[in-house]
Amino acid sequence: MIKSRWFYHPLFIFIFSLLALALSLFLYIRSYLQVNEALQDVVIKYNLNAKQILQSETWVLILTLSLLVSVILAGLFIIYIYYQKMIQLYRLQQNFINGFTHELKTPIASLQLFLETFSRHELERQEQLRYLEYMKRDTKRLSDNVNRILQLGRLEDKNIKADFKDEDLISVIGQFIKNTPHLFDEGRVEFESEVESYFMQIDFGLFEMLLMNLVTNGFIYNKSREKVVRIKVTMIEKSLVIDISDNGIGLEKSELKKVFKKFYQVGRSTKGSGLGLYIVQSIVKLHKGEITAHSDGVGKGTIFRIVFKETK
Known part of the structure; x- marks a missing residue:
């Protein structure tokens, strides 16, 4: 599981990106409907250079929109990276499932075979000991795999108290x-x-x-x-x-x-x-x-x- 703070969560980033896009469009429309009208009133009232004032407004608008678009692009990029990691983790998990299934099935199948051999045939003591040694190795292999899973859970517990x-x-x-x-x-x-x-x-x-x-x-x-x-x-x-x-x-x-x-x-x-x-x-x-x-x-x-x- 990928651990991250809430403000790195893709859902939050996606919503934030949409809000930034909506805000940029709102500001764009509002700037031409209200801000431009207000500036014209100021120009008329104080007899200012209209061309210079309106040009400054344009640059402020461009800067604001650029920042908002940058936020949107950054948000989309973070979402892309996040899902790339999710895909990679999914593939690793699939490899783990395949590998671990093999690690469990192989000794189990081997133990079943040895037990069937014991039940169907009369074996000499030396041969019995040889098969028992094989079975001990298989049970040890199973035990090691189970211990890895248990140890993994212990190590990933934030409240672990090592001895x-x-x-x-x-x-x-x-x-x-x-x-x-x-x-x-x-x-x-x-x-x-x-x-x-x-x-x-x-x-x-x-x-x-x-x-x-x-x-x-x-x-x-x-x-x-x-x-x-x-x-x-x-x-x-x-x-x-x-x-x-x-x-x-x-x-x-x-x-x-x-x-x-x-x-x-x-x-x-x-x-x-x-x-x-x-x-x-x-x-x-x-x-x-x-x-x-x-x-x-x-x-x-x-x-x-x-x-x-x-x-x-």
């Missing part, structure tokens, strides 16, 4: 990698820190989701034979910098800023929900940081840089 605690950010990243090995089945994660410790106010749950989204994206959008995600922490000019890079499909320059928009999907793909990076950016902002995306082009990987400026 901030003074945590060692380096330790938080290390714990995340240690406690979530199931996220790295498709590749490996390398962690390097030039900083021994860095304490700041962190909502542990939200920050863990931030890391999860960035790391899993590095594997999902990756066609390399050996998928690698690198997390590097450095200090640059008294700011803590976290670089999360991958050897994945990369991004075109035109997409570096778009990827953080809600519902946006690279190349209009149905892969993913289009919410991950939007949630990441929201979490970073909540922690008073900044995030940017960098890439040398398609096929050359992506680097997501998070910067926390020192506030101590």
